[in-house]
Amino acid sequence: MSESREIESTSESEKCVTENSSGRKKIICIWDMDETLILLKSLLDGTYAAAFSGVKDVQKGVDIGKMWEKYILDVCDEYFFYEQIESFNEPVIDALSPYDDGLDLSDYDFSQDNIGPPKDDHNKRKLAYRHRIIAQKYKQGLHSIFDEKKREPWNDLYEMTDSYTDRWLSSARNLLQNCSSDNEGTSTDGTEFQCINVLVTAGSLIPSLVKCLLFKLDSLIICENVYSSWDVGKLRCFLWIKERFNWPNVQFCVIGDGWEECEAAEFLRWPFVKIDLKPDGFHRFPGLTQKTIGHYLSVVYGDSKAETEDQDTTSNVT
Numbered sequence: 001m002s003e004s005r006e007i008e009s010t011s012e013s014e015k016c017v018t019e020n021s022s023g024r025k026k027i028i029c030i031w032d033m034d035e036t037l038i039l040l041k042s043l044l045d046g047t048y049a050a051a052f053s054g055v056k057d058v059q060k061g062v063d064i065g066k067m068w069e070k071y072i073l074d075v076c077d078e079y080f081f082y083e084q085i086e087s088f089n090e091p092v093i094d095a096l097s098p099y100d101d102g103l104d105l106s107d108y109d110f111s112q113d114n115i116g117p118p119k120d121d122h123n124k125r126k127l128a129y130r131h132r133i134i135a136q137k138y139k140q141g142l143h144s145i146f147d148e149k150k151r152e153p154w155n156d157l158y159e160m161t162d163s164y165t166d167r168w169l170s171s172a173r174n175l176l177q178n179c180s181s182d183n184e185g186t187s188t189d190g191t192e193f194q195c196i197n198v199l200v201t202a203g204s205l206i207p208s209l210v211k212c213l214l215f216k217l218d219s220l221i222i223c224e225n226v227y228s229s230w231d232v233g234k235l236r237c238f239l240w241i242k243e244r245f246n247w248p249n250v251q252f253c254v255i256g257d258g259w260e261e262c263e264a265a266e267f268l269r270w271p272f273v274k275i276d277l278k279p280d281g282f283h284r285f286p287g288l289t290q291k292t293i294g295h296y297l298s299v300v301y302g303d304s305k306a307e308t309e310d311q312d313t314t315s316n317v318t
């Protein structure tokens with residue numbers, strides 16, 4: 001997607017928030033994925049277990065990580081066309097929707113349309129078809145794809161990982177549930193608010209969507225709210241998000257473990273909550289709460305309504 005093209009898609013849930021709660025404060029929680037909402041790299045390289053100074057079985061963590069790695073690749077290739085489109089990354093699932101002519105894909109043979117270089121309009125249309133199917137499958141969830149034989153080992157692996165990580169996965173998921181547009185809340189100054197979860201990950205788009213499905217985040221982060229910064233960087237994604245959610249009385253908060261999202265948040269003067277894997281870390285799972293996020297928001301925005309952000313920050317990025 002060209003950087004000059006704005007992200008135009010607005011989901012039905014966003015429209016609902018805008019139309020039905022225009023007087024409420026809106027909080028956009030922008031999450032990193034790996035080593036924030038889920039654990040994978042730190043399992044594979046042993047850094048998660050090492051932080052526990054011998055209490056955790058390092059090899060068990062590595063083995064768990066390898067099982068997840070295989071699951072992710074298998075699901076990507078078998079159900080999400082990844083083997084065909086690995087070299088065609090896009091920052092969001094609907095980036096190529098202008099190229100989708102709405103063709104009925106019921107009898108379309110994706111194995112025979114010869115998608116590949118160059119990335120011209122003809123191939124962008126083929127890619128847009130695949131993205132449409134991927135979005136549909138994401139919205140239906142893995143339970144519509146996996147039979148009982150596949151669901152059981154997947155659920156077992158999730159529970160094994162959650163137990164090994166002292167409920168990191170389920171705690172993160174519970175916080176996402178609290179920070180959801182379906183839930184309303186009241187801030188410390190008595191202001192009603194609603195939250196929307198957005199994911200910005202350094203990984204490529206299709207594996208990131210598959211991770212959301214496998215780690216049971218798909219009901220809490222819609223596919224249109226998953227951004228891949230693989231090609232464009234996190235600051236560019238944050239700027240798209242800022243323009244997309246350009247509503248009255250809106251606030252943004254970034255939660256992650258990396259330097260890139262930290263620098264991008266600082267540039268935009270957004271609060272940043274840094275996740276720490278160490279067992280005595282200040283912000284981690286279990287432990288991080290909506291109240292903590294609210295504290296960071298109040299430090300930056302104050303306890304009153306959100307101030308209008310400096311519009312010059314966007315023009316400073318080329």
